[in-house]
Amino acid sequence: MTARDSKGNEVFKQSKIYMPIPLQLGRGDKMGRGPYEKSGMLRDTSLPPNRPVNESFDIPFPAEFSKEGGKDITTILDYDMTVDVELTYLPFGTKESGQFTWQKVTKKVSIEKGGV
């Protein structure tokens, strides 16, 4: 998930990994990598069939905080953000070389100008 301000600058980035985490040689607490050394499961954070997986992200808008006469002042630097939420799959290699985009949704988010 990436958020950009109205000028296109990245202001937030967070990712989460979903995958079975295989146990190396079926012993201890280490993840195995190659099929030749995997024998068991340490954890499984993959997307399970037919069960919803929900995630929630709080993204701060660009703002500066100050005090004037003992009062908190918030100066909002940008009222609009574009949020890209991407589900990718990395079967092999690196994010740069082997990543496959599974789903991608882009949303515009704004906060109100003015108000009480």
Place this chain on the structure above:
Amino acid sequence: MLLFLFLPVAFLPPGDTYGAESKKATTIDELAAMYDSSKCKECHENIYNDWEKSIHARSIFGTGRTAATIKTTVTVGLMGWKYSGVKKPEDVQVKHLMICAKCHLPQLAEATDDVAREIVKNVFVYTDPDASDEARNKAIAMLSKVNINCLICHQRNAIIHKWVDGFPEKNTVYGFKDGEHADLAHPKMKASPIMDESILCGQCHGLGPNFELENPSQCATLYASYNMAYRAEGGQEKCQECHMKKSKLGHNMQSYRDPGMAKAAVDFKVEAMGYQWRDGSRMVPQAIVKVEMINRAGHGIPDG
């Protein structure tokens, strides 16, 4: 009299089956010839063409990634383990390569160690950065000669419970019907009780560690997930229904690389809202982004 008539039939020796000892292939070419399914194309052209697009058609080369993993299995695994008996690539035997070949090339069990070494040799050429394009292409061509083809799913691996259903016969192709089959090498056609069952795919698309090996490996765990997380929770569909029928991919069985399969596999909803939170007397502008993902496949995503 009845006994006399029946005996000759009842005691006829069985045809050549997979349970019987037979001559082993000594080269990749011989193994390819033993499992030559090119004649299937004469009558089943569309199906054959579909299969040729699938990864099954290049199961030990894959996208290149499979071949590369076979190499690390040799260099990092086999050559790194004290008791494997493999000090150099030339030491690799069939039993070592079955770590990968159990699923990527099950017919390797009917080949000599020379074939295992020939595969390893070609894998090393393919992955050698100093190899010429010609040498690399030749290696790819050799590795692509043997694969998961018609005769694996429709013959060799078409019967799992051999004591119940009999050993697969080498003159027979297995599908949905009994009868004659218009091919001199395979004149018989028989219904396989598992041709449209997930267990057919589960033979390779994994349960977990392959304990039958001297040194177990674990590649896929999809069939375990299918059984424990999908069927156990009321899921009813079989592998073939999504990967072949609904997707209309037929024998070009794909997963995430097919855009239709990828789209159908995960419902992906995103909601976003901006608001100003009051942290005591301070206003904090922020957005909340909520993501809901529902995996509609019959197994966990990803596999591994």
